[in-house]
Amino acid sequence: MNVADALDRNTIFFPDNEALVNRDRRWTYAEFRRDADRFAHALTELGVVKGDRVCLFMGNCAEFAIAFYGILKVGAIAVSISSMCKCEEVEFMATDSGARILVAGGAYLDEVPAREAMANIESVVAVESEEGSLPTGLEGVDHGFWEIMEGHSVFFETVYTDRDDGAEIIYTSGTTGKPKGVVLTHGNVVSNTNATVHLTGMSHEDRLICFLPLYHSFAQNFIFNSSVNVGSTLVILPKFELDQVLETLKRERITRWHAVPTIYIMMLDAPGMEEAFATVRYCFSAASSMPGEVARQWKERLGLPINEGYGLTESTPSATYNHQFRHKEGSIGTPIENVEVQIWSDDDEPLPRGEVGQIVIKGPNVMKEYYNNPQATAETLVNGWLKTGDVGVEDEEGYFSIVDRLKDMVNSAGLKIWPREVEEVIYRLSAVSECAVVGRPDPVFGESVVACIVVRAGESLDEDEVVSFCKEHIASYKAPKNVEFMDQLPKSATGKILKTELRETVRGSGGSS
Numbered sequence: 001m002n003v004a005d006a007l008d009r010n011t012i013f014f015p016d017n018e019a020l021v022n023r024d025r026r027w028t029y030a031e032f033r034r035d036a037d038r039f040a041h042a043l044t045e046l047g048v049v050k051g052d053r054v055c056l057f058m059g060n061c062a063e064f065a066i067a068f069y070g071i072l073k074v075g076a077i078a079v080s081i082s083s084m085c086k087c088e089e090v091e092f093m094a095t096d097s098g099a100r101i102l103v104a105g106g107a108y109l110d111e112v113p114a115r116e117a118m119a120n121i122e123s124v125v126a127v128e129s130e131e132g133s134l135p136t137g138l139e140g141v142d143h144g145f146w147e148i149m150e151g152h153s154v155f156f157e158t159v160y161t162d163r164d165d166g167a168e169i170i171y172t173s174g175t176t177g178k179p180k181g182v183v184l185t186h187g188n189v190v191s192n193t194n195a196t197v198h199l200t201g202m203s204h205e206d207r208l209i210c211f212l213p214l215y216h217s218f219a220q221n222f223i224f225n226s227s228v229n230v231g232s233t234l235v236i237l238p239k240f241e242l243d244q245v246l247e248t249l250k251r252e253r254i255t256r257w258h259a260v261p262t263i264y265i266m267m268l269d270a271p272g273m274e275e276a277f278a279t280v281r282y283c284f285s286a287a288s289s290m291p292g293e294v295a296r297q298w299k300e301r302l303g304l305p306i307n308e309g310y311g312l313t314e315s316t317p318s319a320t321y322n323h324q325f326r327h328k329e330g331s332i333g334t335p336i337e338n339v340e341v342q343i344w345s346d347d348d349e350p351l352p353r354g355e356v357g358q359i360v361i362k363g364p365n366v367m368k369e370y371y372n373n374p375q376a377t378a379e380t381l382v383n384g385w386l387k388t389g390d391v392g393v394e395d396e397e398g399y400f401s402i403v404d405r406l407k408d409m410v411n412s413a414g415l416k417i418w419p420r421e422v423e424e425v426i427y428r429l430s431a432v433s434e435c436a437v438v439g440r441p442d443p444v445f446g447e448s449v450v451a452c453i454v455v456r457a458g459e460s461l462d463e464d465e466v467v468s469f470c471k472e473h474i475a476s477y478k479a480p481k482n483v484e485f486m487d488q489l490p491k492s493a494t495g496k497i498l499k500t501e502l503r504e505t506v507r508g509s510g511g512s513s
Helices: 005-013 029-045 062-074 087-096 106-111 186-200 217-230 242-251 261-268 292-302 374-380 419-426 463-473 499-507
Strands: 018-022 025-028 053-057 077-080 101-105 123-127 166-171 181-185 207-210 233-236 256-259 282-285 306-311 318-321 340-344 357-362 385-394 400-405 410-412 415-417 432-442 446-455 482-485
Touching: 005 029, 005 217, 018 029, 018 062, 025 029, 029 062, 053 062, 053 087, 062 077, 062 101, 062 217, 062 233, 101 106, 106 123, 166 186, 166 217, 181 186, 181 217, 186 217, 186 318, 207 217, 207 242, 207 256, 217 233, 217 256, 256 261, 261 292, 261 432, 292 306, 340 385, 374 385, 400 419, 410 432, 410 446, 415 419, 419 432, 419 446, 419 463, 432 499, 446 463, 446 499, 463 482, 482 499
Parallel strands: 018 233, 053 077, 053 101, 077 166, 101 123, 207 233, 256 282, 282 306, 446 482
Antiparallel strands: 018 025, 166 181, 306 318, 340 357, 357 385, 385 400, 410 415, 432 446
16 A cells, blocks of 8 residues: 555546646646656665655645655655744754655755754755756755756656555644654555545546645645545645635636635635636635634625534544535534544543533544654553544534634633634624634633634724623623734634634733733
8 A cells, every 4th residue: 555556546547637736837647647756766766765754844836746756655754844944843853753855945945954953864855946946056955856856767666555654744733842743654644535535525527726735734635635546636826825816716717625714714805706716616624613604604605615524633634524415514524434533531431422522533544653752642542542632522413513622721710611612702793804712811710711803804893892792692701801902813824823822922911902
């Protein structure tokens, strides 16, 4: 078994199908495999063998896709490093993974550590500019990406791997302590992409747009590897830029749209959105919970439901899916194929339906381990069950719903307050563009509820309106004690609101601003 088998297979089934579109360049599946094979030969010449690790430190580009499949073809492990990382972070991940090769985008070379700081790295390969050349005299760069592929045989026989062999290492965000390297196996990725293709109805005729970062599990597996699995077309954009995305949707006749809630909110205010989405038949949201009000507005405008599921990097990422044929609003759906989901108590015991507890997952999608970190692995994997850190509940029909993150719960005078419940109410206010609820230390109650709100352009809102509205719809103790009005909320590269940063921001503030 090898994840790259899908690329080999589609070269036979759909050789002339467009596989990759990036800037003004296009690859059919036959051309995609040709370049992945050439890169595999180049890696072999550099000494890479089955089981070795190769780091990818670059933004969204076709070279990421080609290098990724070239690495897998050798039987090596692709280590994804966020393109937002700084030098010290790159040094940690390159060293922690024990990688032999670092492939870096030309725009990120300033953040590549000195060679003596990465003793295990034997070669740095840099991706040339669009003009196909690298600046001369670059210290620490051994080869150009396209340069090392020249003269190599086109065909490379994909190396056999076991389903439990590592295929990817994706580092978690590391909001507490150092990032952890999630080891996903060939079995993890193949089973998860198969389930994605089946559940979402993806086909070789689909055209996907990807502006979410390919180093992240959602884009890497749910979008990129699933598109290769089925033989569809992936249009790669370097990042989300509204005008470019709208133009690309129309020009490339995109049929599938994958985004995060923040981007859905931005798109609702975009002029010409209906025209841009004329060919789109499927919409999916991930990374954080979709506010119900946003989903309702989206369907009213476009007639397209926003499909949701649930998962995390450690589950490759999918674990549940909310089916179109039996969709429950506000739910994350039921477990995907061959996966079990339970709700556990604080004592790691299964809870009956209707009771709130921690979501745990078991199945072929669950990671192998945290690389080189047995303690963290033992804390997260219990008898094959993945402890997610998310709080949820199962209803009488077996549908699961997210309550919130364990770490995000606000404890006020001993009462548990789940921020997501408060956020859903605040989103009903038409003037609210975005919101996030966090806890602030309180000398009397332990914690108090603070709502951080971005007001929609041209609208107005004050603290009393927000607090009063919340008290009309939820218990008064859950209503915000204070409201912080902000120009924007801090977010990760994938658009997830960073509540850790928000909590730090509101700690020193005593009221609305």
